[in-house]
Amino acid sequence: MPAKTRVPAVEGWFTTEGDEPALLGTRCRSCGTYAFPRESYFCKNPACDGREFDDVALSRRGRVWSFTNNCYQPPPPFVPTSDPFEPFAIAAVELADEQLVVLGQMVPGTSVDDLKAGMDVELVVDTLFEDDEHEYLVWKWRLVETGAPA
Amino acid sequence: MNNDKQIAVLGVGMHPWGKWGRSFVEYGIEAARAALRDAGLSWDDIQYVAGADTIRNGYPGFIAGATFSQALGWKGNRVASCYAACASGAQALNIARAQILAGLCDVALVVGADTTPKGFFTPVGGDRPDDPDWLRFRLLGATNPTYFALYARRRMELYGATGEDFALVKVKNAKHGLANPNARYRKAVSIEDVMASPTVADPLRLLDICATSDGGAALVLSSMEYARKRDAKPVRIAAISTVTPTYPQTIIEMPNFSTDSAAVVAPPERAFRDAIGFAAYEEAGIGPDDIDLAEVYDLSTALELDWYENLGLCKEGEAERLIRDGDTAVGGRVPVNPSGGLASFGEAIPAQAIAQVCELTWQLRGQADGRQVDGATAGITVNQGLFGHGSSVIVSR
Ligand SMILES: [Zn+2]
Numbered sequence: 001m002p003a004k005t006r007v008p009a010v011e012g013w014f015t016t017e018g019d020e021p022a023l024l025g026t027r028c029r030s031c032g033t034y035a036f037p038r039e040s041y042f043c044k045n046p047a048c049d050g051r052e053f054d055d056v057a058l059s060r061r062g063r064v065w066s067f068t069n070n071c072y073q074p075p076p077p078f079v080p081t082s083d084p085f086e087p088f089a090i091a092a093v094e095l096a097d098e099q100l101v102v103l104g105q106m107v108p109g110t111s112v113d114d115l116k117a118g119m120d121v122e123l124v125v126d127t128l129f130e131d132d133e134h135e136y137l138v139w140k141w142r143l144v145e146t147g148a149p150a
Numbered sequence: 151m152n153n154d155k156q157i158a159v160l161g162v163g164m165h166p167w168g169k170w171g172r173s174f175v176e177y178g179i180e181a182a183r184a185a186l187r188d189a190g191l192s193w194d195d196i197q198y199v200a201g202a203d204t205i206r207n208g209y210p211g212f213i214a215g216a217t218f219s220q221a222l223g224w225k226g227n228r229v230a231s232c233y234a235a236c237a238s239g240a241q242a243l244n245i246a247r248a249q250i251l252a253g254l255c256d257v258a259l260v261v262g263a264d265t266t267p268k269g270f271f272t273p274v275g276g277d278r279p280d281d282p283d284w285l286r287f288r289l290l291g292a293t294n295p296t297y298f299a300l301y302a303r304r305r306m307e308l309y310g311a312t313g314e315d316f317a318l319v320k321v322k323n324a325k326h327g328l329a330n331p332n333a334r335y336r337k338a339v340s341i342e343d344v345m346a347s348p349t350v351a352d353p354l355r356l357l358d359i360c361a362t363s364d365g366g367a368a369l370v371l372s373s374m375e376y377a378r379k380r381d382a383k384p385v386r387i388a389a390i391s392t393v394t395p396t397y398p399q400t401i402i403e404m405p406n407f408s409t410d411s412a413a414v415v416a417p418p419e420r421a422f423r424d425a426i427g428f429a430a431y432e433e434a435g436i437g438p439d440d441i442d443l444a445e446v447y448d449l450s451t452a453l454e455l456d457w458y459e460n461l462g463l464c465k466e467g468e469a470e471r472l473i474r475d476g477d478t479a480v481g482g483r484v485p486v487n488p489s490g491g492l493a494s495f496g497e498a499i500p501a502q503a504i505a506q507v508c509e510l511t512w513q514l515r516g517q518a519d520g521r522q523v524d525g526a527t528a529g530i531t532v533n534q535g536l537f538g539h540g541s542s543v544i545v546s547r
Pocket of ligand 1: 048
């Protein structure tokens with residue numbers, strides 16, 4: 001069976017190349033503020049009338065701000081990947097340099113029992129769902145093993 | 151009250167909340183007729199109608215103001231319609247207030263009603279990858295309880311809140327709702343009942359999260375001058391806050407994927423939920439110490455605790471103590487959700503902010519049988535609508 005084509009589940013929100021995937025945000029050329037998802041039209045800073053933005057890869061590591069899980073299958077447009085449904089954890093993660101909090105699913109195998117606020121996590125790219133030809137990708141958070149190199 | 155831009159509440163009315171399976175128009179019209187009876191006025195006396203829209207019926211609620219007017223009998227009255235998610239009711243009230251304060255009409259009717267499907271709120275259908283409300287379900291599986299649970303877990307991590315603390319909120323609100331004829335759930339709930347209900351989004355359980363309901367609520371409003379000819383001391387709307395957040399919004403909010411960045415602009419003096427009530431206090435010229443009771447948007451039990459702090463009823467981190475000490479139960483220092491709250495009603499989106507004002511009006515008139523807050527003279531409501539619509543109303547007498 002030929003390998004499925006790996007495609008991002010949403011265009012332009014994260015990189016998939018190489019070992020170090022990252023969320024793609026923007027930085028305003030006028031005031032320097034960050035935004036995720038990418039800004040293309042207006043800068044949210046009320047004191048700035050900037051209209052031009054540079055794409056930037058956001059920090060790949062952050063700290064857990066809060067977390068929860070889905071014990072029941074969410075409604076469409078969520079696409080279930082298992083039957084019966086397997087609960088999965090979701091974390092809100094603080095990025096220190098950008099000073100913003102980003103949501104993401106935790107990788108499979110990490111449950112809420114494994115999580116505490118303040119824990120270090122890093123970004124990975126993983127399968128969100130598949131169809132006959134494609135594997136749709138999304139960013140997820142993975143706990144950084146204690147003692148692993150920074 | 152320092153605010154001289156006040157209007158009077160002449161009449162309030164509701165259609166009981168439930169799962170009735172009928173058209174939202176019926177609930178709205180029954181509520182409107184009840185409010186007219188309560189005011190001692192007839193449809194002929196109404197000069198202006200502001201409708202809070204539901205999104206459940208194709209077009210936003212058949213475009214609610216006109217549909218309600220037609221059902222009451224088209225007579226060429228002026229009309230407005232608005233949609234601001236959960237804040238729709240406060241927006242409709244605010245539109246009617248502006249008409250009255252501008253002297254463009256004396257008497258206005260505000261109506262909101264909804265009919266809702268079962269289960270999780272889901273985004274509007276179709277493939278809409280540009281809409282964050284669609285994408286959050288697709289990419290994260292983030293339902294509304296996902297966001298409520300993130301806040302609940304944050305309280306546990308920061309302040310040592312427990313599942314039992316959250317359950318106490320449900321126990322209190324269920325007890326309040328027992329006496330409310332408009333409440334959908336009128337059944338006592340124990341801490342054990344809450345803890346035995348299945349976890350939906352850890353740490354929140356089924357009984358921590360509000361249901362969705364059918365219901366309708368209406369207000370008959372007038373100028374103070376018009377009201378004083380009928381009642382020397384009418385219930386008044388002392389303030390309406392409809393503020394947005396101030397940049398950067400540093401708390402993750404539904405349906406967003408991220409907060410704003412605080413890297414360049416420092417966070418505002420007041421976070422969004424603090425700012426909603428603050429703007430109402432400022433407009434009314436009063437503070438939290440002047441408040442006798444509050445109706446807050448308890449989408450989850452834990453969120454009610456957040457609102458205690460957001461409204462200044464206690465300091466940050468002290469909400470658990472308030473619920474444990476019974477301060478926010480009827481008979482306590484500052485009762486919260488004497489109506490029974492969303493815990494007893496379930497959410498009927500465009501009607502809910504109006505229903506909050508109905509309850510405060512009954513309370514301030516001393517007509518809240520079985521759940522009366524003794525001697526109440528000022529109350530506050532608070533709520534927020536998706537994408538950044540603040541909603542808070544101060545009612546006084
Ligand atoms: Zn800028």
